[in-house]
Amino acid sequence: MYFLIISIICSVSVSILLKLSQRNGVEIPQAVAVSYPVAAVCNWIFLQPKLLNWQIHTYHWILFLALGLGLPAGFIVIGKAIEQVGMIKTDAAQRLSLFLPILASYLIFHEQLSANKIVGIALALMALLGLLYKDDGSKGKSASAAKSVGCLFGVWLCCGLVDIVFKQMAKAGQEFAPTLFVAFILAAIFLMIYLCMRKTRWNAASILSGLMLGGLNFGNILFYIKAHQHMQNNPSLVFAGMNLGVIILATLVGSVLFKEKINGFNAAGIVLAIAAICFLFYGSMLHGIIEGF
Numbered sequence: 001m002y003f004l005i006i007s008i009i010c011s012v013s014v015s016i017l018l019k020l021s022q023r024n025g026v027e028i029p030q031a032v033a034v035s036y037p038v039a040a041v042c043n044w045i046f047l048q049p050k051l052l053n054w055q056i057h058t059y060h061w062i063l064f065l066a067l068g069l070g071l072p073a074g075f076i077v078i079g080k081a082i083e084q085v086g087m088i089k090t091d092a093a094q095r096l097s098l099f100l101p102i103l104a105s106y107l108i109f110h111e112q113l114s115a116n117k118i119v120g121i122a123l124a125l126m127a128l129l130g131l132l133y134k135d136d137g138s139k140g141k142s143a144s145a146a147k148s149v150g151c152l153f154g155v156w157l158c159c160g161l162v163d164i165v166f167k168q169m170a171k172a173g174q175e176f177a178p179t180l181f182v183a184f185i186l187a188a189i190f191l192m193i194y195l196c197m198r199k200t201r202w203n204a205a206s207i208l209s210g211l212m213l214g215g216l217n218f219g220n221i222l223f224y225i226k227a228h229q230h231m232q233n234n235p236s237l238v239f240a241g242m243n244l245g246v247i248i249l250a251t252l253v254g255s256v257l258f259k260e261k262i263n264g265f266n267a268a269g270i271v272l273a274i275a276a277i278c279f280l281f282y283g284s285m286l287h288g289i290i291e292g293f
Contacts, residue, residue, distance in 0.1 A: 001227075004238060012249045024209075025203065029191060030202060030210065035217060043181045046222055047222070049178035049181040051181070065186070066161075067179075067183035068185075068189070069186075070162045071187045077151065078155050078159075081152055088250055088255065091250035092127070092273050097158075098163065098239075100164060102120075120277070121276075123276035131266055133266065133269070134148050134149060224238070227242075240280075243277045247270060247274060247277075
């Protein structure tokens with residue numbers, strides 16, 4: 001359980017760091033570009049990916065390419081969304097993306113959906129609509145509202161698609177550690193090329209932020225893996241606990257520390273998101289909670 005709590009703290013800390021970046025002259029693409037080499041080094045040290053049979057990975061180059069582009073794109077969109085609408089709704093939208101791979105399991109991979117998952121998907125869709133609702137009270141702010149909705153939808157879509165690619169990699173027999181290592185390296189390369197083409201001017205704040213971002217991002221992954229290993233008989237508890245924990249902690253931090261405000265529809269969306277996660281992972285969750293403690 002302690003590993004899961006640390007993973008939740010690392011995940012929310014990433015959002016806090018991105019939130020604080022707005023005030024300190026940090027360029028999000030620069031920070032994200034620096035974070036991936038840091039994460040790759042941490043991956044090499046702590047997960048020790050086996051790359052001896054590297055030819056095997058070339059068979060799935062399209063999937064690796066998708067991860068190399070999708071991971072940094074998702075991070076940048078998350079940063080923009082936090083800047084635009086705050087970390088409460090952004091983290092909730094990010095966690096709601098889990099219903100996309102579940103839906104893909106049915107539509108693409110032809111897996112059976114239980115009644116709980118069907119209800120969970122329906123609740124997740126309603127929760128997303130609640131989070132996307134923005135009451136500006138003025139027609140003059142319609143452009144801002146559209147941008148906010150676009151950011152949240154982008155977070156939901158990017159994170160969901162990346163999860164689907166990871167699931168496809170797992171089905172193809174790829175081990176997680178080397179897959180993650182190669183994806184981190186590709187993400188760093190693509191972002192560096194993009195920044196060079198833009199002739200970006202690097203600054204110390206962005207580099208320092210990137211170093212911390214890479215460490216926190218990998219810490220989230222590492223302790224999430226350890227939580228699964230420690231509670232291997234209760235995977236539903238880990239999945240549900242991670243998503244519920246992030247939504248609840250981000251809501252508390254966003255409202256108390258950053259004074260973020262949400263309207264009634266947004267609050268209902270967060271409640272529905274929690275309900276959706278409970279339904280999606282209902283199976284052994286209650287038993288897992290008892291066993292986990």
